[in-house]
């Protein structure tokens with residue numbers, strides 16, 4: 096177990112493998128310039144080790160490791176190899192500009208790998224592991240050994256291999272749950288077993304490299320930490336082979352958030368979101384909306400009860416301060432499930448300080464807009480707070496509107512206006528539904544105006560969007576403007592016309 100007092104908190108080394116295991120995602124390959132951009136962002140984020148690539152795999156990957164080694168100063172640069180001399184020679188060559196270079200070599204230790212991948216025996220695998228660690232040590236002092244599929248390896252054999260490669264000079268021992276098979280209890284027990292059964296185990300740093308096939312990659316890394324792991328191999332956004340790897344942001348924020356776990360990292364968490372977005376964009380891998388820490392909804396509150404609770408005290412519903420990972424936008428999302436507290440919060444943010452009565456009016460209008468759309472934007476709110484409430488105070492109100500239109504139909508509109516509270520009805524035709532509706536209104540409001548401009552615009556989103564109508568009318572040489580917004584553009588047009596003409600009257 097890790098020690099239990101805050102004073103003795105253990106530093107966990109963050110080994111980022113976004114550019115190696117993360118880059119094994121189909122369709123997410125990066126060119127050298129893109130890899131350099133990610134490597135620089137990882138350095139800024141404060142990772143301790145960057146796994147820059149697998150140099151023997153292609154000339155492009157070789158070049159990337161060379162170029163990253165030239166531009167990155169603080170983190171160790173790690174290059175992956177198989178347990179093969181040629182791989183190690185090429186990795187050493189690629190690392191020649193690295194200020195701190197690490198060769199990461201290894202071989203499978205599970206029965207699957209020993210027998211059906213290598214057609215070998217445990218003795219031969221052990222021998223090869225030792226030879227390759229010694230070979231890598233000829234080039235660098237920092238050699239990490241991976242026991243591939245450690246998760247499904249026999250603990251006694253694994254302990255034998257780990258002990259032998261430490262004796263051969265491995266400075267870091269990576270214990271991958273390559274297939275994401277282990278449960279956290281099992282993985283934790285495996286690490287504890289090695290701590291208790293390997294001679295000189297403390298000469299090397301034990302590293303967790305967990306995959307997410309059963310959704311347990313982060314939990315397994317954490318179980319490892321609780322039992323003696325001091326390095327976690329992880330990726331931004333949890334990307335990686337198949338279901339991905341332990342996600343950097345998750346393991347880092349667990350250690351930051353849970354003060355009862357005596358372990359910490361040197362990551363500048365305020366750069367997490369920025370780095371996540373960069374990797375997502377460059378790798379063309381969208382982050383799922385509900386992804387822990389970096390998903391679009393990770394700090395979004397959309398239901399009234401939660402919003403009210405968060406506004407009273409953020410910690411009622413948030414265990415992480417969004418600012419800690421670099422989130423700056425509001426987390427209170429307005430939807431039809433929001434209440435007055437959330438609406439008032441956003442109206443005040445936009446400079447509208449409404450009385451209780453005004454807020455009630457705005458809230459009922461807000462619910463109509465929110466039901467018609469998926470979410471309510473600042474523009475929608477400005478309309479509600481500005482125009483819609485002015486509409487309420489008008490002498491002339493649109494009370495009913497029916498239009499008939501379509502291909503080969505004669506556009507007809509029936510409107511009922513409340514003029515000083517009195518209902519007046521008219522029907523008219525036109526060359527389209529808007530023209531017919533305005534003609535019907537003109538029968539009821541006889542004020543002479545010239546329509547000088549009529550503009551309909553959608554906001555920025557889809558077909559469920561709000562249409563904005565701007566109207567300009569002239570009367571006796573003076574210009575008057577009308578505006579309205581509605582998901583129904585004909586209603587918006589009639590209201591905008593009434594708005595303009597009401598000003599003339």
Ligand SMILES: CC(=O)SCCNC(=O)CCNC(=O)[C@H](O)C(C)(C)COP(=O)(O)OP(=O)(O)OC[C@H]1O[C@@H](n2cnc3c(N)ncnc32)[C@H](O)[C@@H]1OP(=O)(O)O
Pocket residue numbers: 116119149151152153176177178179201202203212213243273336
């Ligand atoms: C768990 C992981 O994520 S491991 C890293 C996975 N990443 C990659 O594989 C990407 C880079 N890989 C590549 O570019 C290529 O596979 C190369 C260059 C490494 C090898 O290419 P090829 O020579 O054509 O071999 P191929 O890919 O068909 O097969 C892999 C070979 O490596 C061997 N091998 C696999 N792992 C190891 C290991 N750790 N140590 C030694 N040999 C290994 C396999 O047994 C197989 O050899 P065999 O054909 O003699 O049985």
Ligand SMILES: CC(C)C(=O)C(=O)O
Pocket residue numbers: 116175241243244269271272273274304306
């Ligand atoms: C190469 C090793 C470290 C690996 O990625 C794995 O076992 O998952």
Ligand SMILES: [Mg+2]
Pocket residue numbers: 116271273304306336
């Ligand atoms: Mg892996």
